[in-house]
Amino acid sequence: MTPDQVRGGLWAVVPAAGRGTRFGGDLPKQYLPVAGEPLLVHTLRALLAHPGVQGVMVVLADGDPHWPRWSELAGGPVLTCTGGAARADSVLAGLEALPREVRADEFVLVHDAARPNLRREDLQRLLERGRDDPVGAILAAPVRDTLKRAGDDGGIDGTEPRERLWRALTPQLFRRLQLSRALRAAIDAGVAVTDEAMAMERQGLRPLLVEGAEDNLKVTTPADLALFEFLLQRRGAGNREKGMENAPSRAGGAP
Ligand SMILES: Nc1ccn([C@@H]2O[C@H](COP(=O)(O)OP(=O)(O)OP(=O)(O)O)[C@@H](O)[C@H]2O)c(=O)n1
Numbered sequence: 001m002t003p004d005q006v007r008g009g010l011w012a013v014v015p016a017a018g019r020g021t022r023f024g025g026d027l028p029k030q031y032l033p034v035a036g037e038p039l040l041v042h043t044l045r046a047l048l049a050h051p052g053v054q055g056v057m058v059v060l061a062d063g064d065p066h067w068p069r070w071s072e073l074a075g076g077p078v079l080t081c082t083g084g085a086a087r088a089d090s091v092l093a094g095l096e097a098l099p100r101e102v103r104a105d106e107f108v109l110v111h112d113a114a115r116p117n118l119r120r121e122d123l124q125r126l127l128e129r130g131r132d133d134p135v136g137a138i139l140a141a142p143v144r145d146t147l148k149r150a151g152d153d154g155g156i157d158g159t160e161p162r163e164r165l166w167r168a169l170t171p172q173l174f175r176r177l178q179l180s181r182a183l184r185a186a187i188d189a190g191v192a193v194t195d196e197a198m199a200m201e202r203q204g205l206r207p208l209l210v211e212g213a214e215d216n217l218k219v220t221t222p223a224d225l226a227l228f229e230f231l232l233q234r235r236g237a238g239n240r241e242k243g244m245e246n247a248p249s250r251a252g253g254a255p
Pocket residue numbers: 014015016017018019020021022023030059083084085086087088090091112113114115218219220
């Protein structure tokens with residue numbers, strides 16, 4: 001078994017049912033083209049390029065007309081289901097739609113469709129360390145900037161202590177049934193959880209933080225999309241320098 005192979009493939013749930021309102025425009029941001037292919041395809045390839053990922057459940061918006069055109073490009077086994085009004089609803093729908101053979105106690109990855117620049121070594125590190133944790137784990141990056149709290153007038157109300165503050169990224173890795181129950185509990189309590197770890201924390205659990213690359217960015221605004229385009233071009237140039245001109249221009253490769 002090569003170092004990169006993790007025993008037993010895991011399934012990933014990819015929430016891709018958002019509208020991209022902060023990005024603007026008519027096309028949901030997960031379908032915006034970068035190097036000729038939608039953001040979502042780059043994200044799926046980054047996941048499926050790792051031998052430890054067995055398949056992906058893509059959670060689509062109800063009536064999504066865009067997916068059928070791209071479904072063959074993902075690079076591995078992909079199923080789809082319909083999401084809900086909030087990200088947590090979509091993730092829960094994806095967990096519940098996974099194939100029956102995915103056992104209740106099996107680990108499942110959850111990764112934003114809007115995070116196309118996942119590095120293979122980060123996913124490997126999450127799988128290795130997260131699967132040894134009794135609760136699960138998330139990729140995250142330590143806060144390195146000074147954090148200010150803004151007043152209504154745009155002035156600074158104060159500085160937040162940044163010691164031990166981390167930015168949650170994705171993928172996040174949890175056991176299928178435990179995460180489903182935690183998400184259901186948060187939804188039923190009317191609590192808007194913004195990531196899977198928050199739902200688990202509400203259950204009194206402490207998921208492990210696994211440091212990931214700062215460039216595992218979430219495409220939220222046009223500036224983020226421009227940054228991903230730059231990163232992709234830089235990776236392509238790097239591959240050409242290494243004489244890997246024919247290497248698949250897959251996201252998720254080494255930088
Ligand atoms: N009801 C929702 C809302 C979001 N998402 C997904 O969750 C990920 C992270 O959400 P975000 O970046 O906020 O995407 P949007 O909700 O589309 O963005 P916005 O908040 O600007 O509308 C995205 O891949 C998005 O498609 C989802 O599957 N279902």
